[in-house]
Amino acid sequence: MLLLSAIILIWPLHFTGGSICRLQGRPELPQFSKDGDIIIGGIFSFHDNLVNVKPTFNVLPESLKCKDINLREYQFAETMIFAIEEINNTTDILPGVSIGYKIYDDCSSMPLAIRAAMSLVNGQDEQIDPNDACTKSSPVHAIIGQSGSSLSIGVATSIRPFSIPLVSYFATCACLSNRNEYPTFFRTIPSDYYQSRALAQLVKHFGWTWIGTIRSDNDYGHNGMSTFLQAVQEEGVCIEYSESIYRTYPREKFLKVVDVIKQSTAKVIVAFTTFIDMEFLIKELLLQNVTGLQWIGSEAWISIESLATEANYRVLSGSIGVAIPNAVISNLKEFLVNVNLQSSPGNDGLSDFWQNIFGCTLTAQNETQNAKMCTGSEKLSEINNQYTEVSELRITNNVYKAVYAIAHSLHNLYTCTKNSMNRTCEKLTKVEPWQVLYNMKEVNITTRNGENVYFDENGDPSARYELINWQVKENMVKFVTIGIYDASLPRGQQFVMNNRSIVWAGFINKVPMSLCSQSCPPGTRKAVQKGKPVCCYDCIPCAEGEISNVTDSIDCLKCPLEYRSNDQRDQCILKDVEFLSFGEVMGIIPAIFSLTGASLTTSIICIFFYYRNTPIVKANNSELSFLLLFSLSLCFLCSLTFIGQPTGWSCMLRHTSFGITFVLCVSCILGKTIVVLMVFRATKPGNNVMKWFGPSQQRLSVLGLTLIQVFICIFWITFSPPFPSKNMRSYKEKIILECNVGSTLGFYIVLGYIGLLSIICFILSFLARKLPDNFNEAKFITFSMLIFCAVWLAFIPAYISSPGKYTVAVEIFAILASSFGLLFCIFAHKCYIILLKPEKNTKKSVMGKMPTKSI
Template identity: 50%
Template sequence: MSVNTLNWLLVSYSLLCRWLVLYCSCKDDGSNCRLISASLSLPVLEKNGDIILGGLFSLHDTVVEPSLSFTAMPDLFTPFRFNFRTFRWMQTMIFAIEEINRDGTLLPNITLGYKIYDSCSTPHHALKAAMDGSVCHGTVPVVIGDGGSTQSLVVARILGVFHIPQVSYFSSCACLSDKNEFPAFLRTMPSDFFQVDALVQLVKHFGWTWVGVIAGDDAYGRGGANIFLGACVALHEIIPKNRAQDAISSIISNIRNSRARIILVFALEQDAEALFLFSPHSRTGLTGIQWLASEAWSTATVLSTPRKYHNILQGSMGFAIRHAEIPGLQTFLHRLNPKNTDNHADPFLVSFWEEMFQCSLAVPAEGQKNNSQGKPPCTGAEELKSITNIYSDVSQLRISYNVYKAVYAIIHALKAMRSCVKGKGPFLLQSCPDLQNVQPWQLLHYIKHVVYSTTIGDEIKFDENGDPVAMYDLVNWQFRGNEGIEFVIIGKFDETNTALNQKLQIQEQNILWNGNQTKVPLSVCSSICPPGTRKAIRPNFPICCHDCVVCAAGEISNQTDVIECERCLPEFWSNDERTACIPKQVEFLSFTDSMGITLLVISLFGSFSTCVVIVIFSCHRSTPIVRANNSELSFLLLISLTLCFLCSLTFIGQPSKWSCMLRHTAFGITFVLCISCILGKTIVVLIAFKATLPGSGVMKWFGPAQQKAIIILCTLVQAVICTVWLTVDPPSPHRLMPRESALVILLCDEGSYVAFGLVLGYIGLLACLCLFLAFLARKLPDNFNEARLITFSMLIFCAVWVAFVPAYISSPGKYSTVTEVFAILASSYGLLCCIFAPKCYIILLRPEKNTKKYLMTRTG
């Protein structure tokens, strides 16, 4: 025998002995002890019949026990806090019995009676009631009740000894399924084992891994919480039965400190109410808690009706046993009236009536308007229909439906007993029971094997543990403004559905969470680290608490709860979710991005402007300003500038083998051609002024043929350098794959850096020579000195390319290409604007200056 079993037997034995001392062994011999027992007998609501059904209902939530000195007659116990909900359950039992008696088809010629006791929510009174009705007097072969698991545990141990069947309507403790300890216990209430299974699946469904558990200090609360507890729980608290404010405040403080957003309260509605009766100051920080309710209070009107609970409990969720409609029950509930002679024998009616109407049925003393308790007198003419409360509310018949099923289960068992065929019975020698003298152990056999269907189609039967089929409604407390809290069914749990993950079904779109939110609240100490993250141990926390660290850029994890992330290969990069390596994005100066489009427009505009200048010069080619300084060189310079603008386009677009070779050679040759033309014009300016001296023969050495030769020779040198470059080590596409970047940068590798330096150096050499010569000729006496314009253009050209070198070296990725294109365009615009803009100004706007006389006039 286990230690727990032994402890329960000792408790039951002590309670039994205590009651037997008061009851004097149930003797009926006229002794004084008989008088004491009679004076201490429990109130009972009874009705005679051929077969008497016992009932245990906790009509009061608490009771003050009398002092037992054993030297004087003890006072009667005083009950407190009348429970309208339980009173409805009791009336449902009476309604079912009277319905069966009126019908007469299930048990013809047999009248059912009842003996119903108030167990006052205490094991002591539950045991006294069971002893009085079943054990001592032996008039009750079966007991319906009790509600609380703690009371049922005590009663079931005693009734089990005598094989008296007990059918509970509300006791759900999983411990009562042990048939070795409770052989005569059955119930129409599913075991907490199934409820906890449903709660566990609910928690898993929403991904909550950091859940607090608060339990009532009784068999129901502790048993259910112990089944639910796992290896990692945010907190585990017990609501004390004395409901001390300090203890409740400590629980509230622990809830707040745990940071858990989901709290399961596995307790009776009285204990849950004590928890939520904390002061308004203590509620700070708790309005965002999502409460999970055990079925004991998941539809409790005592918590859903008062407005003081609405801000805290709105959005609460819990499982409730299935509800049903019982036709005619509400009318039956309204029949009660203290003036009705049929109700005079009801010992509970006075308490019910006075509590319902807050009045007193006692006649006040003469001259007093109220009784001694300060309540106005009841007239007896009050109508129950005029008051709406939990007693007359039949919209959520759940436990009442369990009571109704329990009565019919017993009746169907009695019907099966009556249908027994002699010689084919289930007992010794195949005998049948005697319905005129029903033996409890025989009735127990038939109840265990009963199978019947209710009027709404529910099949009622008990498994080998005396438990019914577990089916729950998942209810959500939804706030409806002035209408208060409404219990909305948002899912169900069906234990009979054996399909994988199909027991729990939820309509998530219909859920309103705490605060009328539609988003599922998050409550995790540490969620499962999804792909794309890795686990990092959180110091000084339970093993289930860890941090999920996102994999670094370029690293991935494609499984959950990995410890280390894997690095991608150089040509790959991690996706945004860090779950897979994908090819890196290719980056280059494209015609489609904003920078490429800008450079394209600037380049085309430059070439278009140059063409406009060519057109202007062509139209005015006979004018002095065009003919001055060799118009052929001017046109050649404009053509080369057009090519300079257009060569920048070769730098835009995806690099290829041919584009890489073309862009650098085209750039080198066109710019040398351009600078060669400027050099030729500069030399012509200098020689022209020197040739005006008497006896000078210099001009014959710098005629048009010689000028063309200079241009061809200079350009040919650059062409030779480019040819050697392309032959030995040409530019080629290059993929730059930095590990810290998600980009593959497509560039043109210069190939031979020496050749690239020679190309730039040669351009720089010609530019410097041209600048030097133009500088020498800048002050020659003339109204229109082209050398001055060339000087400015060469200063801009040299400044751009001097700044280009460090910028090109330091620019990352495609921006080095952008820098080179910018240098080409800037220097080209500098040459075009400085050399040709003044000439176009004179041609178009100041034609009076476009004369040989004006141009030849010396200044200075």
């Protein structure tokens, strides 16, 4: 009705020839103005609300008054002025032509927005020259505005008959792309048509199929949500509820919306609202401590700094949404902070702004104890607020681009770079708004900060969004870019995400679940949510070893012990059987080392046999040496019994052969150590100790010590022998074939006996290491037993912690390492002298004395 009334009032005055045109009502003066050859109009929401006044209908109502200053809109307006001044000061665009401006405040109100538009279109002269006969053209050639879609729709409809281009920097309603309804409308922000689809793909990307939605009760909210619902339902997502909010609603309506959110089962909420409406909703959510929900936001609020406070983060933690890409505008910061009352003639709108920022008053009658007089010399450079903050220039950059788009359209007219309107280029004496409108369709430029600006057939720019996530960094809420959405790319490549950097609602480290009434496929089971309708359930994958092979299964079935579930959890399959085999690298390498060790030992036996009559062989008790070498070859070969599929015989053989051969080996070394000690004692006068430990006693001691281990092994395999077993506990997806030791006590006694002999041998050899002989074998035995004990001490924790076939591999390694250690430490030096230093293989060298020294 308001729009219709305005048109009825204007129409007869505009087309009545010869009549005198008079201004109806009070003149509406701009907040900011400057003369120029070309005038660009601007309409911004410097205030968010109107002061409530109840008319008495007795007197003429006073002008509507505004409240709740919006600092960000002041930044937008100053950015428009900055861009105009930048163009005026360059010769690249419109040389010799100055651009002026007239900027109005609409207080986020439709009546004031249309009134501002009419003021720009008609001018504010009290009376027009009669000679003009009410045919004077519009004083403005283009208008920049507004922040909201509803306001833009009202203004675009009002100025449509005048063919004045309206360029919006923040109106995103897809309805404004209708060229039949809004032929003069352009914008530097993408349409909600693309934003809605980006949000729908975002919801689908994270697997949310049960969501709630909230929209602003205006054109922006209704049209955007309508497009979103259509897109998201095509993706198979269900909507639990869809509520509307508006900043002028009574509190009871907001409380109703909060109750719906609290009682819902959806954990994800898509909010297609303006930031002002969102502020009112968040206030109620904070009062009722409604937190832990995942918010998905439209660009109208998701990147607004005033919302991103520490208090609001309790509700909006981890929020994700689409935002206009951020930008940098050179020298804008300096321009913003250098604005002041003295240097800005015609900028009456700074008064309210100045008083609000500095907490002072410009009029003496308003001076109070809490509000001092403004000096006008206050410095904005010392202020840190939304106006001076330039780290987030997403929407501000759209204002900057809008000014340059209009300027280039005018530049094309003045320079006649195009054959405008299919006419021959002529020098322009006067530019008409319809000419600017025509050239706006042809604009395709790059601004000074590298932004490409052009409009498609609907007056829309290309759609490119940043996907941002609210995160706390350095004790501040930051907008972190986690991906992009580019509608110009081929389908399927438009949406790119990086999930690893996302912070989720409730400070959890995984994607929140939001599902309801969706069938659970085979491989999952239904889990009813406590206190929720039966149609709302989670689909929980069956655990390892369990399957479900029907849709909407209530329980998962366990697979038999020798079976496991497949990756889809819908079928039981045989488990893989694993053991250390000769056919794999882990089995081949130990086998090669085992055969190599046995071959090397056999070679040393041959060397010793060939040089059996030499002093060095005789001096080292050749009989015990040959027996030791024979036992070492058995030690190397016994490791082969640990490789291959375990059987009853192989399990008994591997443990008993290991125990007996190592006792035989250590017994020989112990005998040699005792011989060394006895020989030293025998060299003292009157000492005849060697008769008690001659060759016969040496053989008997080795035999006796070995027989003890043999009897232990016989008892072990008689009463509780080792046996092959299937280990199905260590791994759920495979079976480990291994040898169970049977009697744990028997196994520990066998190992303990070997360890006891090793410790005795080490102690005796350590005591004999300093005996004053040129060739003291006790030194080499000490080193060999030190390595032997170290290997088996390290074996214990490695054996316990190694899983499956690696346990066997560790045991083989210990056998081979200790065997090689004994072989090299005891026999390497002897072979070196026999083969490479034969001059030392003499009785004199072997029997010679040497000074005592530590090893």
